[in-house]
Every structure is written in structure tokens, then in C-alpha cells.
Amino acid sequence: xTEVENKPILRFYADFPDEWEGFTEEMKAxxxxxxxxxxxxxxxxxxxxxxxxxxxxxxxxxxxxxxYWKVEPxxxxxxxxxxxxxxINILAxxxxxxx
Amino acid sequence: xxxxxxxxxxxQSKIGQSRSSVLNxxxxxxxxxxxxxxxxxxxxxxxxxxxxxxxxxxxxxxLFAGAFIYFMIREPGTLRSEDYSLAKHALDKxxxxxEIANRVLFREKKIKAGQSIEVKDVKELKETVxxxxxxxxxxxxxxxxx
Numbered sequence: 001x002t003e004v005e006n007k008p009i010l011r012f013y014a015d016f017p018d019e020w021e022g023f024t025e026e027m028k029a030x031x032x033x034x035x036x037x038x039x040x041x042x043x044x045x046x047x048x049x050x051x052x053x054x055x056x057x058x059x060x061x062x063x064x065x066x067x068y069w070k071v072e073p074x075x076x077x078x079x080x081x082x083x084x085x086x087x088i089n090i091l092a093x094x095x096x097x098x099x
Numbered sequence: 100x101x102x103x104x105x106x107x108x109x110x111q112s113k114i115g116q117s118r119s120s121v122l123n124x125x126x127x128x129x130x131x132x133x134x135x136x137x138x139x140x141x142x143x144x145x146x147x148x149x150x151x152x153x154x155x156x157x158x159x160x161x162l163f164a165g166a167f168i169y170f171m172i173r174e175p176g177t178l179r180s181e182d183y184s185l186a187k188h189a190l191d192k193x194x195x196x197x198e199i200a201n202r203v204l205f206r207e208k209k210i211k212a213g214q215s216i217e218v219k220d221v222k223e224l225k226e227t228v229x230x231x232x233x234x235x236x237x238x239x240x241x242x243x244x245x
Contacts, residue, residue, distance in 0.1 A: 007219070007220065009217050009218070009219055010217070010218040010219075010221065011210050011215040011216070011217055011218075012215060012216040012217075012218065012228070013206040013209060013210060013214075013215065013216075014209060014214045014215060014216065015206075016216060016228065017216065017228045020228045028225075032221060032224055035221045035224065036221040036222075039220075039221050052193075052194045052195060054195050054200075057195070057203060059194035059195055059199070060194070061194070066194055066199075068194070068195075068199065068203050070203075070207065089207060089210050089215075091202075091203040091206045091207055091210075092199060092202050092203055092206065094199070
């Protein structure tokens with residue numbers, strides 16, 4: 001099994017591509033770096049420490065953006081930190097100044 | 100204003116509990132040494148004691164200045180007060196507003212219904228998102244809460 005196959009799939013909401021087009025290069029770079037770390041390990045201590053958790057949902061500031069996501073376990077696995085993540089649903093990416 | 104020991108002790112204990120910055124212990128050390136030096140001069144203590152206190156004061160001040168410059172360059176955040184850090188942390192949190200919560204739940208339903216764009220590797224993000232933009236049905240997000 002390759003490294004990519006081991007990584008959880010990122011699932012974005014359908015409107016994300018339009019929003020992505022509106023992001024600046026800096027936003028795209030920061031978001032890309034963050035998602036890369038998130039995909040490599042959704043329970044990375046640095047990510048969790050800088051995130052706000054609401055039930056199974058997480059929110060975090062990523063440079064000028066706020067990112068919201070949920071980690072879905074693999075089918076048939078319980079929701080737990082020990083369970084291998086099947087996918088990461090990216091549920092919202094907001095500009096931090098839009099409040 | 101009459102001298103009030105209880106009030107003074109109360110203030111002292113509060114100072115001890117709330118460290119204003121990483122340099123706070125050095126500031127207090129400087130104050131204590133200045134107090135000691137002034138007392139020794141006032142009571143005309145032995146010359147060597149006064150010189151010792153002056154040397155200690157100079158060393159502490161040099162250390163303070165050095166530490167200030169070091170932290171100013173390396174970690175400016177540590178020079179800010181703890182109250183500021185806590186307030187900033189509190190401001191940074193509170194990410195889940197009711198609007199965001201609605202949007203997140205709505206989009207989760209859509210993703211579960213299969214209306215999502217899948218990216219296997221973040222390195223392919225630009226490419227996959229571009230493809231998703233071209234192929235996305237226009238009504239995919241109809242009814243999304245704003």
C-alpha cells in the first residue's frame with residue numbers, strides 16, 4: 001500500500017472550488033500547508049492544540065482563514081483517536097475577517 | 100494615608116501570582132537589590148557591602164537588558180503580559196458561531212449525500228479543485244444557509 005493510499009481522503013463541500021478561486025495566493029499556500037499536515041495526521045498535537053473542538057467538529061485559524069472539519073473513521077470502525085481515519089470532511093473555509 | 104501591612108501583603112501576593120512577562124523575576128530582583136543598596140548607603144554600611152550590591156545591581160541590569168533584547172528578537176510574545184496572551188487566546192477562540200454551525204451541519208449532510216469533491220493527496224488540490232469547478236452542477240448548493 002502506498003503512502004497516498006494510507007492517507008485519509010479529503011472531502012470538500014461542493015462550493016469549495018468557487019471559494020478557492022477567490023483566495024489570494026497567500027491564502028492558498030497557507031491552506032495547502034495546513035491541509036497537508038491535517039491529512040498526514042488529523043490528530044497532530046500542534047493542530048489539535050490550536051483548534052477549537054465542538055463534539056466531533058474542529059475549527060482552527062489558518063493564517064487569514066478559518067477552517068472547519070470533521071474526521072470520519074473508516075467504515076465499521078468506532079469514532080476514536082485510535083481508529084484509523086477514513087476521510088476528513090472539510091466543512092467550511094471562511095475568511096477570518098468575515099464575522 | 101496610613102501604612103497598612105495587610106493591604107501591602109495582599110498587593111505583594113497578587114504580584115507574585117500574576118507574572119506580567121518573562122522578565123518579571125528580573126525586574127523584581129533589580130528592585131530588591133536597589134532597595135538593599137539604598138539601605139546600605141543610608142546606614143553607612145561597610146564599603147565592600149555597598150560595592151558588592153552595586154556590582155550585583157549592574158549584573159542584574161545587564162542581564163535584564165540582554166534578556167530583553169534576546170526575547171525582543173526571538174520571541175516577542177513572551178514580553179507581553181499574561182493577561183494579554185489570555186485575552187488574545189480567548190479572542191482567537193469562539194470559532195463556532197451559530198451561522199457557522201448551521202453551515203457546517205448543512206454541508207456535512209450534502210457531503211454524506213455524495214455532493215463533495217474528493218482529494219486523495221493535498222498536492223493535487225489545485226488540479227482536483229479546478230476539475231470540480233468545471234464539473235460541479237449549478238444547483239449543488241441550493242438552499243445553503245448563509
